[in-house]
Amino acid sequence: MLAYEPDDTLAHRLDPRSKLAVQIGFAATALAHTSPRALLALTGIAAALLAAARVPPLSALYAYRYAIAILAVAPIVAALTLGPPWIDVADGLASTRASYRVLLVLLVSAAYVRSTPVRASRAAIQRTIPGKPGQALGIGIALVFRFLPVLWADVRRIREALAARLGSERSVVDRTTTVGLLALSRTFDRADRLSLALQARCFAWNPTLPRLSFAGVDWVVLGVAVLLGLSALY
Numbered sequence: 001m002l003a004y005e006p007d008d009t010l011a012h013r014l015d016p017r018s019k020l021a022v023q024i025g026f027a028a029t030a031l032a033h034t035s036p037r038a039l040l041a042l043t044g045i046a047a048a049l050l051a052a053a054r055v056p057p058l059s060a061l062y063a064y065r066y067a068i069a070i071l072a073v074a075p076i077v078a079a080l081t082l083g084p085p086w087i088d089v090a091d092g093l094a095s096t097r098a099s100y101r102v103l104l105v106l107l108v109s110a111a112y113v114r115s116t117p118v119r120a121s122r123a124a125i126q127r128t129i130p131g132k133p134g135q136a137l138g139i140g141i142a143l144v145f146r147f148l149p150v151l152w153a154d155v156r157r158i159r160e161a162l163a164a165r166l167g168s169e170r171s172v173v174d175r176t177t178t179v180g181l182l183a184l185s186r187t188f189d190r191a192d193r194l195s196l197a198l199q200a201r202c203f204a205w206n207p208t209l210p211r212l213s214f215a216g217v218d219w220v221v222l223g224v225a226v227l228l229g230l231s232a233l234y
Contacts, residue, residue, distance in 0.1 A: 002063045002113045003149055010217070011053035011115035015123035018063035018218040018225065019112050022049070025228030026108050032232035033106060039100060045228075046104045053111035071099035118146055133195045147190070154186045155179065161191040 006012070011019065026049075030042050050057055061068065079092030126138040158179055162168075167175055215220075 002060070002110050003113055004117050005053060009054045009114070010113060011049070011111055013215075013217070014221055015212055015214050015218045016116050016120045017128060017212065018214070018221040019116060019122060020121075020128075021222055021225035022228065023105075023112055025225040025232075027105050028232040029228045030105055034094075034097045034101070036216075039097065039104075042101070042104050046107045049108050049111045052176055053115040055111050055114050057107070061111065064103070064106050068103065069101055074099050094115060117210075118212055120212070123212055126209065127212060128226050143194075147194070150190060151183070151187055154190070155183045158182045178216070 026045065028040070029038075033039075033042075047057070050060060075092045075095040078095035079087050079089065081088050122138040129137060162175065162178060167178070170178075
């Protein structure tokens with residue numbers, strides 16, 4: 001699973017607010033344009049962002065392998081029809097372009113996750129959205145970023161334990177049900193312990209967060225984000 005890794009890349013040195021702006025602008029223009037030329041340009045931008053964060057493309061694709069599997073099935077389902085001609089190529093191609101745009105957005109988010117500490121993401125959100133809404137949103141995002149790797153590790157251990165007990169000889173439905181129920185139970189246990197830990201540590205709505213400041217390159221990146229957002233309107 002993708003997670004923050006300390007480094008000295010260009011993406012690591014950027015203010016998280018400028019990186020969030022780029023993500024928003026990229027997603028807006030990716031969802032607005034579907035032509036092959038636009039998709040080619042967006043692919044180049046996504047590759048540049050991955051390089052700026054020093055994220056190997058194959059590693060990012062592997063991290064999103066389950067999402068990619070769903071995106072790959074979507075065009076097949078969209079192309080199938082209940083009667084002649086049984087396969088609608090136009091619908092399949094439209095769904096393929098949509099799936100590819102979602103994949104590009106996921107790759108851009110991988111660059112952000114790999115180059116941005118959780119505390120910096122929380123600080124960016126809380127200082128952009130004022131008041132309790134920003135604090136609640138910042139807390140939620142911080143918990144998600146920290147909680148998901150733990151839950152994924154739990155699922156991996158459950159699968160390994162099931163395989164050690166000859167679980168691989170069971171049916172797919174049985175294995176999926178067992179892993180799902182055990183993972184859900186472990187998730188609730190984790191949530192209870194997290195709640196207790198927050199209370200024990202006198203959880204605060206307004207902790208001391210890292211200082212954020214725009215450098216010259218951040219203004220350039222913000223300008224790129226604005227151009228990406230405006231391109232969605234044309």
